[in-house]
Amino acid sequence: MRAGVITFPGSNCDRDAAVALAACGAAVTSIWHAETELPALDLIVLPGGFTYGDYLRCGAIAARAPVMAEVVRRAEAGVAVLGICNGFQILAEVGLLPGAMINNAGLKFLCRSVDLEVATDASVFTAGYARGQAISLPIAHHDGNYVCGDDERRRLEDQDRIAFRYADNNPNGSTGRIAGVLGAGRNVLGMMPHPERAADPRLGGTEGKVLFQSLIEALG
Amino acid sequence: MRARIHVRLKDGVLDPQGAAIGRALAQLGFAGVGEVRQGKLIELELAETDRARAKRQVQAMCEQLLANPVIETYAVSLED
Secondary structure, three states: OEEEEEEOOOEOOHHHHHHHHHHOOOEEEEEEOOOOOOOOOOEEEEOOEOHHHHOOOOOOOHHHOOOHHHHHHHHHOOOEEEEEOHHHHHHHHOOOOOOEEEOOOOOOOEEEEEEEEEOOOOOOOOOOOOOOOEEEEEEEEOOOEEEOOHHHHHHHHHOOOEEEEEOOOOOOOOHHHEEEEEOOOOOEEEEOOOHHHHOEHHHOEOOOHHHHHHHHHHHO | OEEEEEEEEOOOOOOHHHHHHHHHHHHOOOOOOOOOOOOEEEEEEOOOOOHHHHHHHHHHHHHHHHOOOOOEEEEEEEEO
8 A cells, every 4th residue: 555644844743654554564655745746645644733833723724735736636536535633624624524623622632542432434444443343542632623514414424424433521522522534435534533643552552553454455 | 905804713613712711801800701702813914906806805815714614704804
């Protein structure tokens, strides 16, 4: 699997994502945000971080970076795109995913492992989990409160596009306890938790590794 | 020409920062403060001198970058 991890000014989880992917056997390329062309890729990753200092809105300026026009074209052509944390915010800002992220309801920056439910196994990202499986992944965010309109939320539920839900005491107030969402084509996933931080037993957990393995299984 | 853009959260969108400001005001002893909501003011200097063109230009900036239509509304005012 050929994976491209994009680095924007202020991305800080790009290397972690690259390491987690390489450990599963992916061929990983680093891509700078100012590139307007991309090589052939099976997976594009928008990693976590504080791109552009979260100025204006989280992910707002990164969503308008030069590389994003090509990322959108690839996503529309069916290439898998994974946005983690700030990457999820960027995907929402660029319109590849519905909804938006606002301040955590409790106002605190949350940095801990949370219990999640894998809400669907019907995607290249989550096929390695069982539907309804309980997993634990770390979160680290201040603006992870996912909001979307009632109609949109019903559509997500009807189309089985909610990928992950917070399993208990919704840490950030997200609508419907939504922690991760698939695009209409099921090839774009945005998630607030960090699977790349749970991909090595030395780092405290491996339940995130299943997501990368699912991708390798599905995409080669 | 100067443009002033007032970006606000839509009614019904949770504003925990506004709530925190409200609590801080109460702690300072200001009574009778109800809901507090915080917005953003963005000021631009424009080379455009035609008011209608400037307004269209600024509206496009709001639609494309300055406001997120999922959660925010905006109001534009122009002055020479």
